[in-house]
């Protein structure tokens with residue numbers, strides 16, 4: 001078995017009196033889709049936040065490949081190849097679709113700031129590279145035609161795709177998707193599922209997928225981890241998890257006593 | 258430094274600070290219902306003082322009546338500002354509204370200069386100018402007036418917000434304007450009310466301070482600045498913080514003037530304010546904003 | 551985008567040509583003074599619009615940076631006899647340095663708190679300009695500043711100074727456009743809309759905020775040094791809180807994110823008081839009223855207003871149906 005790409009151990013996050021995550025371990029293998037599921041408020045987004053560095057975990061360690069990223073700030077983690085999307089869309093509404101994806105390339109394709117200021121030959125060449133790569137990604141997710149539109153004018157489903165495209169612009173080693181299908185209709189979800197699989201093939205990356213849509217999860221993920229009230233209650237292949245009585249209980253809201 | 262002069266600085270600081278606090282309260286009330294900083298707040302304070310002077314001198318009215326009229330007049334102007342300049346464009350971005358209040362403040366200042374000239378005026382102290390000895394410090398009767406009236410206003414506002422229907426409705430607006438509208442609270446009315454109350458509170462502050470610091474058409478700029486600083490110091494949006502911020506700022510300034518030099522008193526107050534903000538980015542009593550992802 | 555960049559360059563070219571030809575057409579010396587002041591204010595406003603309009607960070611202290619540039623070069627060249635070119639460089643350098651020192655803690659603040667911190671900084675500077683009489687000459691001002699000269703050659707006529715300032719304004723605008731059409735500009739706009747998403751894309755938001763703060767302060771400092779050697783006299787009243795506010799008004803009135811709009815805002819607000827001078831007493835009154843009315847009836851500023859007008863004319867003249875590729879529904 002391959003070395004895990006991401007390895008989080010004993011993650012604990014507390015908001016005041018609320019223990020949002022406690023003792024969570026998570027490993028994600030390269031080339032695999034690791035799903036994180038759980039009822040509302042289980043701490044899934046908090047886990048993504050902790051991994052991407054937007055919430056500082058009080059406990060636990062995070063390693064990406066050979067790097068210890070436990071104390072790395074969010075932008076540093078992104079540069080190391082850990083790129084996320086957001087459950088509540090955070091597209092750059094004041095830019096065009098193309099510019100959104102070009103911003104995704106920010107950390108990867110760079111020139112010094114003074115070169116941009118003076119628009120040197122190197123900076124112009126880099127801008128062209130960024131543009132071409134962004135268009136390529138847009139083509140990949142099927143938004144090529146909309147490149148010139150203002151991102152805020154896109155319908156919701158396309159904005160979700162745009163978030164994915166923007167993240168892909170950064171060429172991540174590990175992609176963190178926070179409920180990419182939320183708010184999509186059936187056919188859009190179908191398209192998204194195929195797209196996620198295609199992304200894995202084409203970009204050869206690992207994916208951590210937080211999702212409520214069980215069909216989607218069962219169809220595309222390799223490993224599933226179930227969170228409930230901040231704790232891992234089950235993990236395994238989709239089939240194993242689906243049969244786990246504890247998971248069924250958590251989802252049906254069955255309280256034992 | 259002996260205790261008597263320390264006490265003296267403290268008294269002076271609290272007196273001036275009380276008006277900063279009232280100005281800050283005005284800022285807070287409008288901020289809470291609209292989310293904008295009203296740059297014309299200082300002009301309301303100026304109007305309170307200048308109109309009192311005008312009513313006394315030009316119309317020969319007794320001082321209490323002149324002050325009441327001045328406060329009423331300023332409240333009316335507050336209402337006009339909202340109706341004419343804010344309500345028609347309420348859906349614009351906040352920065353546009355802020356610029357409009359800047360324009361309004363220039364307009365009011367210009368009108369005041371046109372009407373009353375560039376001279377400095379004094380309002381007679383409410384009950385004589387003979388100081389009372391107080392633990393070795395000299396206590397002006399006007400100081401007591403300022404502190405008493407400020408406390409009264411603070412208590413009145415507290416009652417208003419916690420007891421009266423309108424007050425509660427205004428708080429509801431500030432928490433969530435859409436929800437407030439849904440349950441039938443007229444947001445328009447509340448914004449109008451907040452401008453009127455802010456103007457009233459500001460005008461009272463201006464009138465009670467005028468006997469101590471003199472007044473002229475352009476005192477609003479500096480008072481507005483200090484009031485805003487007091488709000489931020491206390492934590493924007495928190496009325497109690499605003500009042501406390503005003504007092505703290507006043508005392509800091511007065512101590513700075515006494516201990517260092519009067520030329521640098523404002524500088525000192527702002528240096529401390531900056532230092533404090535760098536340590537506590539949302540003021541003394543402000544809440545950390547907890548935006549979630 | 552390169553199409554947009556080319557359009558902006560054409561605009562810049564047109565702008566420079568108009569201002570190049572303006573003095574002979576205006577003729578009068580007084581107009582030249584006003585025009586020079588317009589250029590200086592535009593220089594500051596353009597920098598400020600990068601900071602406020604694009605990066606979304608407010609500053610109510612830019613008049614302080616303007617003054618810092620002016621006083622630094624004045625003190626160095628007049629009191630210490632440093633050559634003017636060198637002292638101007640030092641003025642811009644000192645302004646940038648101070649901006650970096652102040653920006654480092656201040657830019658951690660958000661919204662109104664940042665406004666307060668920058669405002670407070672501006673007030674402190676303005677008190678220093680007033681009170682350190684030995685260095686600045688105090689409230690009555692700093693006199694006898696040498697005229698603009700470079701490499702020992704003095705710009706003897708006001709017209710030559712104007713052209714020099716115009717050239718530098720052109721440079722400032724060019725740099726501003728370069729920033730906007732590059733990854734730096736995208737990073738700024740990104741952190742304006744969503745700091746979280748910007749970080750997720752690997753943008754070091756603290757660094758970019760500081761960067762643009764320093765750049766905009768440097769532009770203000772540049773305007774300040776030019777102002778000092780142009781007028782040869784400076785006084786603290788020019789660098790106070792009210793001027794900081796006026797600078798913000800220029801940016802907002804211009805339309806926040808449009809460089810041409812900002813320049814229009816700067817020119818408008820500089821010319822308006824001169825124009826209103828004819829009305830003597832009601833001058834301030836009118837200024838306030840015009841400001842309020844502009845803001846009420848041009849919510850997206852001069853830039854937005856003129857482009858709406860332009861689109862209207864364009865539609866009226868060349869109506870044609872456009873195909874909309876944005877098919878496909880969505881909920882949300």
Ligand SMILES: Nc1ncnc2c1ncn2[C@@H]1O[C@H](COP(=O)(O)OP(=O)(O)OP(=O)(O)O)[C@@H](O)[C@H]1O
Pocket residue numbers: 015018020038039040041042043044045046047087547548549550
């Ligand atoms: N910044 C925060 N401050 C305080 N509490 C928070 C914060 N973020 C999350 N929480 C709390 O932590 C718990 C976990 O929230 P989280 O958003 O991680 O849930 P989730 O599993 O993503 O839920 P959903 O499926 O609704 O997205 C919730 O009770 C939430 O209220």
Ligand SMILES: [Mg+2]
Pocket residue numbers: 044045046087
């Ligand atoms: Mg979530």
